Amino acid sequence: MESIVEILKQNKISPSIQRVRILEFLRDNRIHPTADMVYKGLVDEMPTLSKTTVYNTLKLFVEKQILVGLTLFENEVRYEYNMEPHIHFKCTKCGKIYDLDRSFDFYKDEIIDGHKVEEHHVNLKGICSNCLKTEKNK
Amino acid sequence: MESIVEILKQNKISPSIQRVRILEFLRDNRIHPTADMVYKGLVDEMPTLSKTTVYNTLKLFVEKQILVGLTLFENEVRYEYNMEPHIHFKCTKCGKIYDLDRSFDFYKDEIIDGHKVEEHHVNLKGICSNCLKTEKNK
DNA sequence: ATCATTGCAAACACTTTGCATACGC
């Protein structure tokens, strides 16, 4: 597997410790974290880390197309490493976001009603398998 | 067509002038406005209208399921009157949001990978027919 | 020494809350 440092170098980003750890966090924790979740996940091992750096770095990675920034349902941006097209499912009970690898009607690059489609998102919302189990056990 | 006042009464909401005009605005302007757009669209004719009332009223309507609140792509809630399932297309040039009446794979009420789907959203992004035309004429 | 990166503090935008005033029956 390609190292994080190499990915940064390929994108002409100097691999500072903050940048490496932030991208690593996104690669290793496929939880669609918010900027705040990234900050909280790293601040213990990097106590001087600032939220500003997290925001700036995530923004930089999105510009360089290393990460994708998504606003799925709520009023907050979530970041993900996975660039393959996939469906997002958000559980309304526990708040977890799942990636579903189901393929879906892909309008990308098609003309629909005269509009040129460049992105196609499918977002589902409901109750995840875990929360369904917990409900039954009540 | 059912009057706005009747819709409010049916939902046990007293039809104050603010509430009537806000719901009317949503029914007559299918532009998926933000709270701020609703405020700006009405404040001229109702100069004492406050944003708080707009926010409170929109929230009330969403709770009563008269309106739907959507976070489509950006970090802001947009409101719409149309309850029929449909596709949203956002133009990255002009920012307009279009409703597309295309039907789509409807996962609602299905179990997918063990998760119970209750909402299914399809969001497209690209360049709308209008902006495509303008580009060509350059 | 120079240029880029970091991180604090302040500013911002969107939204919610507390509470006093005004309205409607």
Add this chain to the structure above:
DNA sequence: GCGTATGCAAAGTGTTTGCAATGAT
């Protein structure tokens, strides 16, 4: 007159910006 609705001001989030201190070559 009493309960509800309104709207100002303040607080609360998530995010961005200005800028000085720090770090890398």
